[in-house]
Amino acid sequence: MNTGSNEPAEAVDPVAGVKGVKPEQPLGSRAPEFIQARRALHLSWQVGVFVVGLAVVVAGIIMLPLPGPGWLVIFGGMAIWATEFVWAQLVLRWTKRKVTEAAQRALDPKVRRRNIILTTVGLVIIAVLVGVYVWKFGITMPWKIKE
Incomplete structure (x- = not known):
């Protein structure tokens, strides 16, 4: 920013983040509202998401020594878990940050x-x-x- 300029400083919205950068989604469940409103339904929804994510992650682990896109399937299972569980969202954010840093280093x-x-x-x-x-x-x- 030029200190001699009469232009106002560009404001950055703390919720939206830096201009041009996509803000991170809030942590938490992404289940539909009618499911979140009923505790028993939400708990069964979480169990279902966990079981489906677990099946995908196990399939990815099996694909590691066998032919197939093992790591891609594992991250797909983590993405399924991340629709419902905060710990999986945090793991995926960390992984995305590390992959972005590695890509930037590789472009050096x-x-x-x-x-x-x-x-x-x-x-x-x-x-x-x-x-x-x-x-x-x-x-x-x-x-x-x-x-």
């Missing part, structure tokens, strides 16, 4: 240059190892292997 020119160099060196090492293997053992197609 020095880090990008280092990553490109490391990838190139790794590919050269793999190419040399494959070349040595082919030179020593040759290439035999799987359907021509004699038992």
Whole structure:
């Protein structure tokens, strides 16, 4: 801000946050009002959300060693839990912050240059190892292997 300027300082709404930045949603249940109004219905709603989220998280954990998008499914289960539970909302906010920080670090020119160099060196090492293997053992197609 220019101190010699006659322009008023731009006000920032504490609820909306910084201009151009999407404010975070308030913590708490996102169940419909008619469900939140009835304690027994809300409790059964929370149990249902927990069971569905648990099933998705378990499926993601199973996918970690098996083919499939394990981490993506786990975060999907956390998002299901976050519709109802504050602890899951806090975990997702923390995760989103960390992923954003990592993405910003990865866009740094020095880090990008280092990553490109490391990838190139790794590919050269793999190419040399494959070349040595082919030179020593040759290439035999799987359907021509004699038992």
